[in-house]
Amino acid sequence: MFWCTAPFLLAAILLLPLLARPPELTGWVILGAVVLLCLFVLIGLWNAERFWWCWRAVGGIVAGGYLAYLISMIAEGQWFGDGRRSSSTAFNALMGLIVFGYPGFMWAVFGRFTRKPEPEYDDYTDKSTDIDEMDAGAGG
Known part of the structure; x- marks a missing residue:
């Protein structure tokens, strides 16, 4: 690549x-x-x-760009535009922020797209050693 x-x-x-x-x-x-x-x-x-931090910077730039786009459109008062989907509007900026900006923010802050950390796996058994799963199995 x-x-x-x-x-x-x-x-x-x-x-x-x-x-x-x-x-x-x-x-x-x-x-x-x-x-x-x-x-x-x-x-x-x-x-x-x-250079793992470069990908976090990419996520931050994407999130910051869409946030700046949304703020710019709100400041200009361009809420819904002229009805064309390609118009620069606050609605399109909000949709872009949700679709691209939020995942970019999550990647920039957490290094993954979810808040929950990935479970750790035991190298020998290929089974999850997630503490929540172990506690649920120990009770009964």
Whole structure:
């Protein structure tokens, strides 16, 4: 996966700041976030175990982006737009925050998509050593 995507990610990291000239500060912030996102994905794909924090940063950037999108649309008063599904509206921003932002936040904070930690497995028996399961079986 790394060698298939690395040339495109490197090209984006190097060329986007040279090719894009946003007229406003907001555009520069978005450009910086996209370049950072590409950099973190590139490093995370290179060695996921060593650079585990890169994937958390990717989740945080995605969650922060959708939160900023929602705040921007609320500030502009664009609640439902003109009826097109592709419109930039607070409703679409909220849907994006739920579908992409919340999982990104969970990954950034917990390193997984659920609050409950994964059960530990015994290497010899391949059975779960989850304490809750052991307590439930011991009672009766």
